[in-house]
Amino acid sequence: MAKVTIDGVEIEVANGTTILNAARQIGGDLVPPAMCYYSSLKDSGGKCRVCLVKVAQGSAKDPRPIPKLVASCRTPVADGMVVENLTSKDVLEARKGVVEFLLINHPLDCPVCDQAGECDLQNLAYEHGAEATRYEFERRTFDKIDIGDKIKLHMTRCILCYRCTFVANQLTDGRSHGVLNRGDHSEISTYIEKAIDNDFSGNMIDVCPVGALTDKTFRFKSRVWFTNPKDAHRDCKKCSGKVVLWTKGEEVLRVTARKDQYGEVKEFICNECRYDHKNISDWIVEGPRHIDRDSVISQNHYEKIDLQKLKKEVERQLEFQKGKQLPESTNGSMKV
Amino acid sequence: MGKHILFEHINIPGIENFSIYRKNGGYASVEKALKMTADQVIEEVKESGLRGRGGAGFPTGLKWSFLDRKSEKPRYLVCNADESEPGTFKDRYLMEKIPHLLIEGMITSSYALGAKTSFIYVRGEYMYVIRILEKAIQEAYDNGFLGKNILGSDFSHDLYVQPGGGAYICGEETALLESLEGKRGNPRLKPPFPAIAGLYACPTVVNNVESIAAVVPIINMTADKYNDMGIGKSTGTKIISASGHINKPGVYEIELGLPVEEFIYSDEYCGGIWKGRKLKAVVAGGSSVPILPAELILKNAKGEPRLMTYESLAEGGFVSGTMLGSGGFIVMDETTCIVRNTWTYARFYHHESCGQCSPCREGTGWMEKVLHRIEHGNGRMEDIDLLVDVAKKIEGNTICPLGDAAAWPVASAIRHFREEFEYHVRYPEKVKNPKHFELEPMVSYQVSVNS
Numbered sequence: 001m002a003k004v005t006i007d008g009v010e011i012e013v014a015n016g017t018t019i020l021n022a023a024r025q026i027g028g029d030l031v032p033p034a035m036c037y038y039s040s041l042k043d044s045g046g047k048c049r050v051c052l053v054k055v056a057q058g059s060a061k062d063p064r065p066i067p068k069l070v071a072s073c074r075t076p077v078a079d080g081m082v083v084e085n086l087t088s089k090d091v092l093e094a095r096k097g098v099v100e101f102l103l104i105n106h107p108l109d110c111p112v113c114d115q116a117g118e119c120d121l122q123n124l125a126y127e128h129g130a131e132a133t134r135y136e137f138e139r140r141t142f143d144k145i146d147i148g149d150k151i152k153l154h155m156t157r158c159i160l161c162y163r164c165t166f167v168a169n170q171l172t173d174g175r176s177h178g179v180l181n182r183g184d185h186s187e188i189s190t191y192i193e194k195a196i197d198n199d200f201s202g203n204m205i206d207v208c209p210v211g212a213l214t215d216k217t218f219r220f221k222s223r224v225w226f227t228n229p230k231d232a233h234r235d236c237k238k239c240s241g242k243v244v245l246w247t248k249g250e251e252v253l254r255v256t257a258r259k260d261q262y263g264e265v266k267e268f269i270c271n272e273c274r275y276d277h278k279n280i281s282d283w284i285v286e287g288p289r290h291i292d293r294d295s296v297i298s299q300n301h302y303e304k305i306d307l308q309k310l311k312k313e314v315e316r317q318l319e320f321q322k323g324k325q326l327p328e329s330t331n332g333s334m335k336v
Numbered sequence: 337m338g339k340h341i342l343f344e345h346i347n348i349p350g351i352e353n354f355s356i357y358r359k360n361g362g363y364a365s366v367e368k369a370l371k372m373t374a375d376q377v378i379e380e381v382k383e384s385g386l387r388g389r390g391g392a393g394f395p396t397g398l399k400w401s402f403l404d405r406k407s408e409k410p411r412y413l414v415c416n417a418d419e420s421e422p423g424t425f426k427d428r429y430l431m432e433k434i435p436h437l438l439i440e441g442m443i444t445s446s447y448a449l450g451a452k453t454s455f456i457y458v459r460g461e462y463m464y465v466i467r468i469l470e471k472a473i474q475e476a477y478d479n480g481f482l483g484k485n486i487l488g489s490d491f492s493h494d495l496y497v498q499p500g501g502g503a504y505i506c507g508e509e510t511a512l513l514e515s516l517e518g519k520r521g522n523p524r525l526k527p528p529f530p531a532i533a534g535l536y537a538c539p540t541v542v543n544n545v546e547s548i549a550a551v552v553p554i555i556n557m558t559a560d561k562y563n564d565m566g567i568g569k570s571t572g573t574k575i576i577s578a579s580g581h582i583n584k585p586g587v588y589e590i591e592l593g594l595p596v597e598e599f600i601y602s603d604e605y606c607g608g609i610w611k612g613r614k615l616k617a618v619v620a621g622g623s624s625v626p627i628l629p630a631e632l633i634l635k636n637a638k639g640e641p642r643l644m645t646y647e648s649l650a651e652g653g654f655v656s657g658t659m660l661g662s663g664g665f666i667v668m669d670e671t672t673c674i675v676r677n678t679w680t681y682a683r684f685y686h687h688e689s690c691g692q693c694s695p696c697r698e699g700t701g702w703m704e705k706v707l708h709r710i711e712h713g714n715g716r717m718e719d720i721d722l723l724v725d726v727a728k729k730i731e732g733n734t735i736c737p738l739g740d741a742a743a744w745p746v747a748s749a750i751r752h753f754r755e756e757f758e759y760h761v762r763y764p765e766k767v768k769n770p771k772h773f774e775l776e777p778m779v780s781y782q783v784s785v786n787s
Contacts, residue, residue, distance in 0.1 A: 046525040047693050049733055068732045074525050097729030101698035134722060137705045160691060179520065179691075182503065184701045186691035 002079040006030055007087045019072035019083055020051055024262065030085050031262075033095075033124055035102070035209050036161035037073035039264055044166050045073035048159065049098045050124060054091050057082035069094055092128075099128040104135035105184065106210075107156050115211030117224040117296045120263055121159060142187055147177075148196045150216050150275055151205060155187045158212035164188060164204035171268060172198035188212070199238055202274040206257050206265050217275055218246075218254035225296040227253055229289035234282060238270035244289050245280070252278045261292035338604070339565060341553040341573055342546070343589045346433050352468060354475035357436040363481055365555040369444045370489045377448035381551060383559035385571035390416055390507075390544030391622065391662040392737075393646045396551075402531040403449055404539040412540040413446045413454035414516065415548050418500050418507040420459055421622035422684055423664030426575040427545035429587040431458075431465045435472035439495065441548035443481060444555055446493050449541055453494050456545075457512050460502035469497050504688035508736045509542040510534075511690065522692045523736035544662075546575055567593035570645035574663055581669035583607035596620075596642045596649075597634050600667060613669040617753070620649055621661020623681050624741030626748030627674070628658050654748065671774040673767075674756050678749040679707035685742035696739040699730040703746055710757060713764030720757045724750055 003012050006023050007030040013022045021039070023031045032053055037045030045051075051073045055066040060080025069091060072083070085091055103125060110116040142155035160179070165188065168177035176191040190196055196204075205213045227246040234241045246254045255274045257265040277283065291297045340346075350356040357363075369377050382397025403411060415438065419427040431438055438456070446454045458466050473495055476482045484492045498516055500506050506515045510524035513535050534540025550572060554562045565572050570592040579585045582600065584607035590599065599605045600615065609615050618633040619625060635641055637656040642648050646660045668677065686700040703726055709715050727743040734740070750757060759778055760767050769775060 046735060049694050052733060071525065071735075076527075094729065094733050098694055098733065101694045101702075101729070104698050104702060135702060137702075159694070160697065162692075181691070182505075183686065183689040183691040184697050186697070 002077050002081070004077045004079075004081045004083060006083045007085050013077060016076050019053060019055075019070070019075050019077055019081075020045075022077050023072065023083075023085065032072045032085050033120075033127070034073055034262065035120055035124065035159060036163060038163050038166070038207055039262075040266060040268075041163060041166040041207070042170060044161075044163055046071045048102070048161055050095055050102075052091060052094050052098070054084040054088040055081060056084050056088075096128050096130075099124055100130065100134070102159050103129060104133065105140040106159070107139060107141070109157070113157065113211040114214045114219055114224070115157075115208075119211060120209035140184060145189070146216070147190055147204075147213070148201060150202065150271070151196070152214050152216050152219060153188060154212050154214065155189075156212075157210050158188055159210055160186055160188070161209055163207040163209070164213055167204045167207055168196070168201070171200040171203055172196070177204075199270045199272070200268060202271045203257065203265065203268045206259070206268075209263070215254055215256075215274075217278075221253050222248060227297075229291065229297065231258070231286040231289050232283040233286065234273065234277065234284065236270060236273055239273060240267040240269070241273060242267055243269055243273055243283075245283060245285070247280065250280055252280055252283075258289075259292075338589070338591050338594065339573065340589050341557070341562075341565075342430065342437065342549055342575065343434075351434055352436070352472065354436060354472070354479055357434070358479075361556075362436055363440050365440055365444045365552045366447075366481060367487065369447050369555050370487055370491060374448050374450055377444065377555065380559045381448070381554055384554040384562040385559075385566075385569060386547065386550055386554060386562070387570070387646060388544055389546035389550065389574065389663070391421070391624075391659075393660065396543060396547050399531070399543070400445075400449060400541060402529070403541055404532050405450070407532075407539050409538040410453065411449055411451045412535045412538055413442065413449055413451040414509075414512065414535060414540055414542045415442060415454070415456040415545055416507060416509065416512055416542050417456050417458040417462070417465075417545045418504075418512060419462075419545070419662075420504040420507055420688075421624065421662050421664055422681065423579055423619060423666040424577055424622045424662045425579075426577045426587050426663055428462055428465060429577070430545060430549060430575065431462075432468060435469050436476070437549045437552060438469070438545055439472055439476050440481075441551045442495055443476075443486070443493055445541075445543070445548055445551050446495075447491055448551075451541075452492060453496070455516060455535075456495070456497045457506070457516055458497060458499055459507075460500045463499065466497055466499050473497065503690075504684075505690045505736070505738060508738065511736065512542065513540065522690050523738075525735055565591050567643065567645050568647060570647060570660075574644065574660070576644070576663040576665050578606050578665040578667065580665075580667035581610050581613065581672070582667045583610050590644055592643075592645050594644045596644055599644055599665075600634075606665075606667065609667065609669050611669070613671065615667065616670045616672055617668045617674060619658075619664070619666040619668075619745075621659045622664030623666070623684065624737075624744060625659040625661040626654055626657075626744050627677075627752065628656075628748075629752045632656050632752070633658075654744070655751075658748075670777060671771075673711070673773045674749050674753040675707065675711045675760050675767075676770065678746055679704065679711045681745045682707050682742065685738065689738060689742070690736075693735045693739075695730045696734045696742065699726050699739070700742045702726055703730075703742070707746070710760050711767065713760065713767050715757075715761045715764075717758065717761050719761070720750060720754065 001012050009026050032051040034051045035048035052069040053072040057063045059078035145153040147153050176194050180189045205215050230245045232245045243255050245252050257269045345360045378400050386396045387393045503521050505511045506521040508523045511521040515521040530540040563571050573589050575589050577587050588605050601608045615630040617629050619627050636651045649660045650657045682704040686704040689696045689700045691697045706719050727747040730739045731743040
């Protein structure tokens with residue numbers, strides 16, 4: 001076991017745990033964001049650099065700080081380590097820079113993007129991005145590609161997190177999906193645009209943090225916040241059969257795997273569940289899906305409101321706003 | 337005349353052939369090392385104070401001692417001959433002229449490390465060098481210096497040459513290992529370091545060509561004698577590839593501690609600035625190290641003369657210093673446009689970024705475009721601070737040092753030549769011609785405004 005302190009909160013975790021996972025065990029605001037790390041995909045992480053944190057004390061044995069910021073998703077903790085995330089100005093500055101880098105070549109086509117409303121990049125941009133861009137050059141674009149008959153690859157939106165390539169390598173057999181070219185010309189592609197024909201290929205859509213990989217059976221059908229997510233399951237021979245149905249009335253618009261509070265799928269689903277059972281009668285509906293992350297989807301009160309929880313949140317907000325009242329006008333000229 | 341230990345025999349005709357190399361004392365270090373224990377050889381290299389010649393200057397002996405010896409996995413030695421830094425061409429010259437020196441170093445070093453197999457990863461553009469090395473390796477096999485039971489000892493060793501695909505990033509040690517394994521050359525996240533899990537997840541040492549070649553004289557002349565050369569922690573000799581606006585561009589072996597001024601102006605080395613012009617700036621260790629103006633490269637901020645050592649060039653940190661780097665010494669005369677030069681470097685790093693992590697993938701392209709705009713007379717004053725900010729946000733936040741290498745030249749050029757960037761913004765019509773400073777030298781614009 002190793003004792004680490006993250007933003008002043010101490011926790012004891014198993015040896016070998018990464019800083020990010022230790023922070024997730026604490027939970028709350030001090031958890032660094034992650035765009036490329038995916039706990040169920042081996043070797044993922046380290047690439048997007050939004051989870052950078054400062055290690056102010058390396059370990060109890062060697063208290064020297066690590067000179068550079070480290071990727072918290074891939075750096076294991078050491079006993080006595082002191083980590084600064086939100087408490088470090090350097091980290092916030094660097095993260096702001098990384099978000100800006102991720103956005104300069106992103107098309108910002110949220111109004112027509114199917115991922116809008118459940119997009120990690122959108123959330124991150126609201127949280128850390130500036131309101132205007134400093135980048136005035138033509139943005140990078142790619143042609144849209146069909147990966148098989150069910151998945152659309154819109155490379156222009158991609159942030160090169162490599163998650164989908166790990167899905168292709170680890171969940172499906174036969175490696176035909178990878179990265180072509182170099183630098184800012186890098187693109188996700190299949191081997192000479194060969195269609196991916198595999199029972200678990202649809203999980204690429206779920207792991208994609210942005211709108212680069214979208215479900216062709218759902219594209220342009222509805223904004224996600226107009227759909228009603230329900231937990232459901234069916235008896236499936238290939239996968240767990242535990243899914244979320246995104247419905248409008250009686251119509252099932254799409255089927256996805258269930259994501260946890262960090263947007264990660266723990267139980268991947270097969271393509272049969274995803275694409276071939278779009279009748280609500282095929283499923284045993286468990287009830288409304290709770291959307292953990294801050295999202296416009298949860299604003300529609302599809303699930304029963306916990307009044308106690310709501311009251312607590314209002315109180316917290318009031319407490320937070322205390323002493324932040326607007327200054328009173330001094331010369332009275334504001335009176336209308 | 338400086339002392340040559342790597343290039344001692346380089347001008348002997350036919351030295352690339354085994355018989356002539358052997359006649360001139362070649363492969364003596366293998367014979368000597370095989371009579372020592374492996375630990376004694378490592379100790380000798382440690383004592384010599386040899387520092388990595390690839391750029392970072394990490395002590396070679398220390399790197400060797402990190403190698404995981406408890407592991408039962410095979411150990412590998414990999415020679416990094418993917419020399420692609422703009423301005424650096426020393427390894428090519430060494431491998432081309434005296435290939436047996438590298439092979440001899442590989443055998444001696446492998447013996448010390450207990451590696452049964454080693455690789456020389458050569459830059460793909462150096463195809464003719466690969467042929468020279470392969471011929472030399474065959475000769476070494478034929479003469480019993482490679483293969484089973486070398487010189488009757490129980491040490492067996494196989495050496496392979498692997499051409500790279502022509503990517504600068506594969507000179508980063510973990511990207512090199514990925515490439516050597518046949519994968520896409522993306523740098524790995526560290527830890528684990530190659531000394532624990534390198535090539536095929538086995539303990540691996542990756543060394544530069546010159547570092548491995550330097551093991552030969554260290555064993556031959558003993559660490560004490562090697563130590564006598566150089567100053568302080570910069571021991572021995574260094575091969576410098578000098579290029580740019582000098583009378584005698586070329587590859588020179590210098591004893592560390594040589595004054596920079598002597599290196600640039602003496603007839604033995606660069607022979608002064610060409611066409612009788614004045615020195616403007618120097619990039620002392622390959623394109624990725626900070627550029628320094630003439631007054632700071634000849635003397636440091638304290639007014640002491642700068643020497644060709646790791647410490648002296650770094651004196652003053654990044655505010656007024658630079659790095660010895662890989663020894664790519666680029667000299668610029670007074671007609672050089674620093675903005676254009678910085679843009680050229682930025683273009684290179686944009687082209688060579690692997691695209692794996694966001695700051696480098698996006699930031700290098702951004703810097704290149706802004707620099708292009710300034711150089712071509714379309715810049716704005718705020719662009720200069722934008723560049724500083726972008727460079728700052730790339731530096732230190734990437735997986736591998738390529739991000740730093742891309743950010744440093746831009747940041748340092750603005751630090752030392754800000755006036756010139758402002759001049760480009762202020763007088764766009766004067767910089768439209770690519771050779772603008774050759775046609776009309778830049779005069780300090782404050783003066784020209786006042787007059």
